[in-house]
Structures are given as structure tokens and as C-alpha cells.
Amino acid sequence: MQESNTAAPVEWKNLDSPPVVSSTAPYKRVILTMGGKGGVGKTSFMLALAEWFHIQEIPVSLLDLDTENKSRGSLKHYFDGRVAKVNIYTAAGLDAFVDHLAEGAPIILADMGASSGQVTHEWFDSMFEDVAATGVAFTAIGIVTPDPASVESILSWAARLQDRVNYVVVENAMTHQADFSYWRDSEQAKQFRAVFRPVVLAMEFRLPELENPSRQHGVTLGQIVERRLKVPELQRASLVIRAQSYRRRLFEEIDKAKGLLLP
């Protein structure tokens, strides 16, 4: 799908001079959420993805580009100190992708904000060709919920990003029996799937007694499972087991998309 997959990779050692094409250096990949609709679970999925990479022992750079989401619920809230907050509303905001790749991590996880569409699309229009030519591939993560606005959001992004990225779509069941009709049965979404063949993953409904305190205290499922917390409401044995099984199933889903997540 992506032209960059055929490009020779690049060594990022010295960016004062033009990147040097190398036949030995690995490819790099930027994984970004398709912002647009707020509150659909972008950050929750990115957290799980960060943990998945951690378990695989693959280093990632975490970028929080969600300037609207300042406190609880932002990526920085969960991984403070290990997340670079980036203001994309500057002339070269998304050049942070290039700079962080140059620092060495083979993968960037970028949590985009709800209103980051225009800036991101413009960056792709002006920079993609040259960045991709250095061996960087892009994967766009779209999160859909029963809300048709979440579907419209990823369709709008896809209409701008086209085949410059690979697509992973996560069906986030925000209720017990979620109805994804607008994603599964609408003409426009079907067309999107037919053209770009996204990998579709399921993210199951999380109990509020697990989801809410973990958001409140900024803890990941992994931390709950490992009982490293001093949060009483998250120490209940049943919740720990739930977190464990939830995480296991989500990781199994993420495995399905590994081809689009690894460099």
C-alpha cells in the first residue's frame, strides 16, 4: 500500500547533513491516532499499544500531541516523564516525528488530539513524500464506537491521508452490547474498507469500576495486573483478574495487526 515500504531505510545519525540511505538500518514507523472525535478511546488504545510494545521489548517514543486533553486521560498522565508533549500548532509542530525518530527509537506512538486533523493533513501534504523516502512508514489508528460521528471522523481523515498510511481500525465497545452499524453497514465505510483494507480489531467493553479509577489515578492495566498500586479500589482481586483477562484479549487483537505496527 505504502510507497515507503519499498524505499531504502536511512541512518539518522547526523541530521546536519542529508539523511544517508543505508541498506542495513531498519525501517521506522510512526503510529498515530486519527484524532477528530474526542472521547472515543484513542488514548486508552494507545496505552495498551505502548504496553504491548513494552512486553515485546521494543522501544518506542511516546508523543502526546493532544493539546486539548491536558490532565487526566492524556497519555502524559499515564506515562509522565516518558512522554514528550508536542504542540502541533506551530509552523513545524509535526516535525517532532522526524526529530524523535532521529533520536533512535524505531517506533513513535503519537496520540493526536481531537482537533488535529487539519494540521496533520497539511503536514502530510508537505512532508510525507520526503519523510517516507527515508524509510519511515506510517500507520493510522482509527477508533470507532457506536456513535456515527466516530465513523465520519476516520472517513474524513482517510479521505485526506489516502494510501500514504496503513490503517488499523479499533471497534471500541463502549457499552455492553455495542452496535457498530454505522461502521459495519454504511456505504461510505464499506467503500473505505474495500479501498484500504484496514486491519480491524475489537476492544471490548470495560467495566466502569475498572475503567474509571484507572483513569482517575493514571494507571495502566499492566500496573493493575502487577499489583504495584496503592489505590484501594483497584486492588480488589476480581478487578485484577478482570484487568488481566481484558489485557490478554486486547493483546491478542493487537497481534493481528503486528504487520502494520512493526517497522
Next chain:
Amino acid sequence: MDTNFEAILNSLPTKEPRSRLEPYSELITEMRKRGRTYREIVQVLKKSCGLKVGASTVNDFILARPKSKAKPLLSTSRTRATKKNLEGLTGTYKDTEAHQSIGRPQKTLKGTAGTIKELKDRPLKTRTKKPLFEYNPDEPLRLQRNQRTKE
């Protein structure tokens, strides 16, 4: 030139040089002839003439001068190479110091003419590639429950 124009020009008062470097023009020219860099020239002007200017100002000053004056400013080796090239015009650029020094690919004159023609004929890049996927956000999503097919 038309005699009327000439008369007009002669009647104009002499204009002061616009650049602060004008009085040092000869010195700068000579230093460039002797292979001094702009940075070195800046240092000499500061130390010996008490003039504080930047290297880019010196560069601009040299570039702004008429070509007939600017020519001798080339470094000696480059000048020699260019002269040799012009005098010889044997049909190749190769072996000239000038080309080796700037690392350009060696091409025959015929080859250069071909390159120029090719460049002229090359169509401009168009960015109007038809999108693979189009979506109108102003239109509502159209459900197709009854036509659900295997994808």
C-alpha cells in the same frame, strides 16, 4: 546613448556611494584575488580600518558589483581553470580544476545540450492525482443493512 539622455545624466549631481564598503572596494577586491575568505576580509576591515561589518555584507557587496569588476574576484585557481576552459573549448568540461573543485558530474557539451533539452521537455509534476477514496462529510452515512455482502 541618446545625446539628450546623456545630457540629463551628466546634469545629475554625483551620488554618494551607497555602501560603506565602497571606499574599501579596491582592498576587498585585492584580498579576494589573493584568496582571502569573507571572514578574513571582515577581520582585516575591523582590525585595520576600524570598520565593523558581517561576512554576508562583504559577500553582498561583491555580488552587487558589475560583472566586469566581479570577475577577477574568483580565486586564482578557479580563474585559471575557467580561462583554460574558455580558451580550449575542446568540447569537454572534464579535467578542469573548476569542475573538479565543485564536484559536478563531467559532461560533454553535447551531453549538456541534451540535458537542457530533456529538462525543457520534461512535463511539470502535477499533484492532481485522483484520490482512491472520497468522502463528503456533509452527507449522512447511508446504512445498507439489507444489502450486506461478504467483504
